[in-house]
Amino acid sequence: MPTPFILMLRARRGPDQWVAREEYDVLPSVPVSEFTDPYGNVCQRLIAQPGPFALFCSAEVMVPDQIAQAPGAPFIEIQHLPTEALSYLLPSRYCESDRLYALASDITWNCLPGYDQVAAVEHWLRTNIRYEPGTSPVPVSAIEVRQRSSGVCRDLSHLGIALCRALSIPARLVVGYLHQLEPMDMHAWFEAYVGGQWYTFDATQSGRKGGYVAVGYGRDAADVAIYNQYGPPVFPIEHYVTVEELQR
């Protein structure tokens, strides 16, 4: 039975991420219609016919070697936030920030408002939620992650995002690739808006090593599923991911 898909597989283009080469193959070839979602992600709509169906994406992307850090970067008051950041303040499907005020305050009670609060949230996640690499088929929400005290990269990010929003700090999920991730797979991390720009946080990694390639931004995993398939599920989906450093 023909199955419609919406896919989000192209590397984002942006100020810190230059896509020098990109390749996208659909086999067998079917008509693909592209559109841009409200978060600026380029998505593909297509209908897979019955039988084997494969997608190959490859890109050569220039990204920073190091994640920017900014201890002391101040909290931005609501009235001074850029319009685009406002929707990242609201609770969303997997980030119930409206029920995490107390925990967020506890974690950050002695921090300067702003970057230091987010750094404290990231540190708390690293210390309190066990990171279990791998993929869980069904996303769970921040409240559930907190109860389980463990999760995949997406789960830690959801809880981090919900805690930031509970502090009135805009936060968003990023899905993409990370160089030297162990084991290699798609990855998820989060960004928080403090001191007038978005900063990257990742509770699954230590150090501030770069190599992050963003594929999709959104309020949480509901917005940035790399694929949404509608209709009866398709099995199995094999999924290979590799990331290599290029010398230029």
Next chain:
Amino acid sequence: MPTPFILMLRARRGPDQWVAREEYDVLPSVPVSEFTDPYGNVCQRLIAQPGPFALFCSAEVMVPDQIAQAPGAPFIEIQHLPTEALSYLLPSRYCESDRLYALASDITWNCLPGYDQVAAVEHWLRTNIRYEPGTSPVPVSAIEVRQRSSGVCRDLSHLGIALCRALSIPARLVVGYLHQLEPMDMHAWFEAYVGGQWYTFDATQSGRKGGYVAVGYGRDAADVAIYNQYGPPVFPIEHYVTVEELQR
């Protein structure tokens, strides 16, 4: 202490809703900055100073007398939906459509796909979830509404939306006014996209009487709070709503 607000109080302008007159007073007067959110709602950002603070909004709006109905209007396949409708297919904070597939199938098992499914969902809500007019300060989610078997207008809408999305039918929350609502207050209902357009559904009312004035659209109540206040809560907020029919 000065308190930032984001407000959503202007009647929407659209094909079926003509705003002939509008008034918006802020007392005491403070600078107001307006912006349009990703759902097309016009929002106001302002900072209320300590002391009494009041907002008066009034509008004269022409809307249909009757809600459009379309039994038999077909389900629109994913690949033919307009781009704008796609984000209304995803689960959201208060509409966990990803966990309601079984219920949605049960309710609609003998329906033609499309309008008739949504009508069956609306009928099921009317019969199974007790409508309790009034305001609940904290929104609860579709799953919680189902467990409680009762709720305010917003709660019934959230469950209706989540059930539609579980059937791959785009659905969105509308917040606004309804002529002759008893008791009078802000109101919430939902729209579903079938047969190539959005149709209005409201499980709290019987008949297909019109008089709906839309103020905000969104995925759920997280997107269309008529006010979001940041910082320590402000008490009390008195809130008066009146809707009258005008003869012209």
Next chain:
Amino acid sequence: MPTPFILMLRARRGPDQWVAREEYDVLPSVPVSEFTDPYGNVCQRLIAQPGPFALFCSAEVMVPDQIAQAPGAPFIEIQHLPTEALSYLLPSRYCESDRLYALASDITWNCLPGYDQVAAVEHWLRTNIRYEPGTSPVPVSAIEVRQRSSGVCRDLSHLGIALCRALSIPARLVVGYLHQLEPMDMHAWFEAYVGGQWYTFDATQSGRKGGYVAVGYGRDAADVAIYNQYGPPVFPIEHYVTVEELQR
């Protein structure tokens, strides 16, 4: 014969312009569909039936008493301009900036790049192009205005805009109302982007008195016709404009 119109008559909402009250009547009443154009102007589409047809618009708008001035505000280099400003750098129907480099250089040869250049352009217009209040039915272009050495408010603005763009300074036309304009009518002026924001310039007025109410922004008069009527012309269109100061 029914005649389609696209109208642009609502006061803009923005950071420096708060619309406290607004009224818009169409007589006889016909369906009106509203949309927002690429410049953020709210437009109305409607079809006037044969016979008398009238529009009444009225608004209560709070605007600054004084036009902001910023001698010395610097030129912003192309790479630092906000994306939204870039389309205001290009030549347009009535602003042939691509043919005015020499004149623009002559007028501003001894100015600091930025605000002072625009002020010199405004001064040059005031001194070299005779302002003839009134309405000319057909817009003429900057090059033609220069040849005629006279023009209505719109014409002076077109030449001012074209000269700014020839200097790589973004400039846009504003159509709207001006308190105490003599004789009272719709008015047109221009804004230039220097020192990180848009500043108002008006070669038809002396002093920096405020009272400007913006109705439409665009690259030139082709974008901000307050009405575009399609099909055989409709005669006569009576047009009354009044602007009063309100005490609050």
Next chain:
Amino acid sequence: MPTPFILMLRARRGPDQWVAREEYDVLPSVPVSEFTDPYGNVCQRLIAQPGPFALFCSAEVMVPDQIAQAPGAPFIEIQHLPTEALSYLLPSRYCESDRLYALASDITWNCLPGYDQVAAVEHWLRTNIRYEPGTSPVPVSAIEVRQRSSGVCRDLSHLGIALCRALSIPARLVVGYLHQLEPMDMHAWFEAYVGGQWYTFDATQSGRKGGYVAVGYGRDAADVAIYNQYGPPVFPIEHYVTVEELQR
């Protein structure tokens, strides 16, 4: 002296144009910032340092073999046009449609309104304006093209667009590549909106052969310069273009 550039070199992604592979090199490597303009074109902003500077773009794009034709496709009345098409009705820098009503009526006096009018315009261009392949450094406008009775591909398109708009038919310029263009170079053609969709017209070619790869859309050449360079001109710019058919 460092020179800022805005470039528009990526093949568009759209319903009829699938970009399977893309490569974009900037030598020497400099930071590039990408943004999307109001017409949906992806643009690059960068600053070229003094010295040699080169750009290499290459893409593998699937496009139709034949241009769609639709004799008899009807004129769409203003009130039924999609909002996005409305700005392509207005006169623009190089398309003075406001001064071509008489010529447009003459050319199409015996045509059914719609596609057949545009086909008549295209035929008239082919017969009355001599196509001179090559590049003219400075764009000239529709009125000027008519006076000269000859022009490059861009000039013929400008006149075609202006004539369509004079008939209240939305029309837009497309810049891109054409397979087997003789001599090979960047190319320009136009699209007109009739019968509910955009159709391709090209007065420089005979037959309805496909192989068109769109790079930029806009109202005219002012919007879709493949590069805009600001500051003192840079010489020489060598420019090589090749288009090959791929077997897959």
